[in-house]
Amino acid sequence: MPEKIRFMGSLILLMLLAVLLCPAHAQEDIVRVADRVFEAPMRPPVAFHHDAHNEKAGLDDCSICHHTYENGKKQEGSDSVGMECSECHFSKDRNNAVDLINAYHLQCNGCHASRKAGPVMCGECHRRR
Ligand code: HEC
Ligand code: HEC
Ligand code: HEC
Ligand code: HEC
Structure with missing residues (x-):
C-alpha cells in the first residue's frame, strides 16, 4: 500500500x-492592463483578457507583442516574455524612441486598425467597471 x-x-x-x-x-489571470508606472492614471484600466484575447485573435507567437530589438531591428525567434513593457518603454526621458503610452497605443490600436478587428475607441478599451 x-x-x-x-x-x-x-x-x-x-x-x-x-x-x-x-x-x-x-x-x-491577466484580465486588464494597468501598468504600475502610470502613478496617477487619467483613464480607467484597460480590459485585456490576455489568453482569451490572444486565442480569439489567433496570436500564438508571443514575440508579436513581447518583442526584442537589436540595433533598431526586431529580432525574429526571440521574445521578451517575463519582462514588462515598461522595462524598455518607460518614458521620454529614458531616451527611448517609443514612450510607454505610445508603445501600448501603437501596438494595440495599430493591430486593431490594420486588421479591422478589435476596439480603437478610447472608451472601448478604457472601461469603467
Ligand atoms: C486598443 C485599446 C486602447 C485604446 C482604443 C486606447 N487605449 Fe489608452 N491605453 C491602452 C493601454 C493598454 C494602456 C496602458 C494601460 C495602463 O497601464 O493603464 C493605455 C494607456 C493610456 C494612458 C496612460 C495611462 C493613464 O490612464 O493615464 C492614457 C492617458 C490613455 N491611454 C488615453 C487614451 C485615449 C485618450 C484614447 C482614445 C483616443 C485611448 N487611450 C485609446 C489601450 C488603449
Ligand atoms: C497581443 C499582445 C500580446 C501577446 C500576443 C502576448 N502577450 Fe503576454 N502580455 C501582453 C501585455 C500587454 C502584458 C502586460 C504587460 C505589462 O504589464 O508590462 C502581458 C503580460 C504577460 C505576462 C506577465 C508579465 C509580467 O511580468 O507581469 C506573461 C507571463 C506573458 N504576458 C506571457 C505571454 C506568453 C507566454 C505569450 C505567448 C503564448 C504572450 N504573453 C503573448 C501582451 C501580449
Ligand atoms: C526588451 C525591451 C523591450 C520590451 C520588453 C518591449 N519593447 Fe517595444 N521596443 C523595444 C525597442 C528597442 C524598440 C525599437 C524602437 C525603440 O528604440 O524604442 C521597440 C519598439 C516598439 C514599438 C514600435 C515598433 C512596433 O513594433 O510597432 C511598439 C509599438 C512597442 N515597442 C510596444 C511594446 C509593448 C506594448 C511592449 C510590452 C508588451 C513592449 N514593446 C516590450 C524594446 C522593448
Ligand atoms: C497583432 C494583433 C493584435 C494586437 C497586438 C492586439 N490585439 Fe486586441 N484584438 C485583435 C483582434 C484580431 C481582435 C478581434 C478578435 C475577435 O473578436 O475575433 C481583438 C480584440 C480585442 C478586444 C475585444 C475583446 C476581446 O478580448 O476579444 C479588446 C478589449 C482588445 N483586443 C484589447 C487589446 C489590447 C489592450 C491590446 C494591447 C495590449 C491589444 N488588444 C493588442 C488583435 C490584436
Missing part, C-alpha cells in the same frame, strides 16, 4: 508541475 500512495503522490506532483510550467497557464 505505501508504494501505491507514494506513486499517487508523485503523480499529483508531476501534474502540478506540468500545470505550473506550461506557459499557457502562466498568465491566465
Whole structure:
C-alpha cells in the first residue's frame, strides 16, 4: 500500500508541475492592463483578457507583442516574455524612441486598425467597471 500512495503522490506532483510550467497557464489571470508606472492614471484600466484575447485573435507567437530589438531591428525567434513593457518603454526621458503610452497605443490600436478587428475607441478599451 505505501508504494501505491507514494506513486499517487508523485503523480499529483508531476501534474502540478506540468500545470505550473506550461506557459499557457502562466498568465491566465491577466484580465486588464494597468501598468504600475502610470502613478496617477487619467483613464480607467484597460480590459485585456490576455489568453482569451490572444486565442480569439489567433496570436500564438508571443514575440508579436513581447518583442526584442537589436540595433533598431526586431529580432525574429526571440521574445521578451517575463519582462514588462515598461522595462524598455518607460518614458521620454529614458531616451527611448517609443514612450510607454505610445508603445501600448501603437501596438494595440495599430493591430486593431490594420486588421479591422478589435476596439480603437478610447472608451472601448478604457472601461469603467
Ligand atoms: C486598443 C485599446 C486602447 C485604446 C482604443 C486606447 N487605449 Fe489608452 N491605453 C491602452 C493601454 C493598454 C494602456 C496602458 C494601460 C495602463 O497601464 O493603464 C493605455 C494607456 C493610456 C494612458 C496612460 C495611462 C493613464 O490612464 O493615464 C492614457 C492617458 C490613455 N491611454 C488615453 C487614451 C485615449 C485618450 C484614447 C482614445 C483616443 C485611448 N487611450 C485609446 C489601450 C488603449
Ligand atoms: C497581443 C499582445 C500580446 C501577446 C500576443 C502576448 N502577450 Fe503576454 N502580455 C501582453 C501585455 C500587454 C502584458 C502586460 C504587460 C505589462 O504589464 O508590462 C502581458 C503580460 C504577460 C505576462 C506577465 C508579465 C509580467 O511580468 O507581469 C506573461 C507571463 C506573458 N504576458 C506571457 C505571454 C506568453 C507566454 C505569450 C505567448 C503564448 C504572450 N504573453 C503573448 C501582451 C501580449
Ligand atoms: C526588451 C525591451 C523591450 C520590451 C520588453 C518591449 N519593447 Fe517595444 N521596443 C523595444 C525597442 C528597442 C524598440 C525599437 C524602437 C525603440 O528604440 O524604442 C521597440 C519598439 C516598439 C514599438 C514600435 C515598433 C512596433 O513594433 O510597432 C511598439 C509599438 C512597442 N515597442 C510596444 C511594446 C509593448 C506594448 C511592449 C510590452 C508588451 C513592449 N514593446 C516590450 C524594446 C522593448
Ligand atoms: C497583432 C494583433 C493584435 C494586437 C497586438 C492586439 N490585439 Fe486586441 N484584438 C485583435 C483582434 C484580431 C481582435 C478581434 C478578435 C475577435 O473578436 O475575433 C481583438 C480584440 C480585442 C478586444 C475585444 C475583446 C476581446 O478580448 O476579444 C479588446 C478589449 C482588445 N483586443 C484589447 C487589446 C489590447 C489592450 C491590446 C494591447 C495590449 C491589444 N488588444 C493588442 C488583435 C490584436
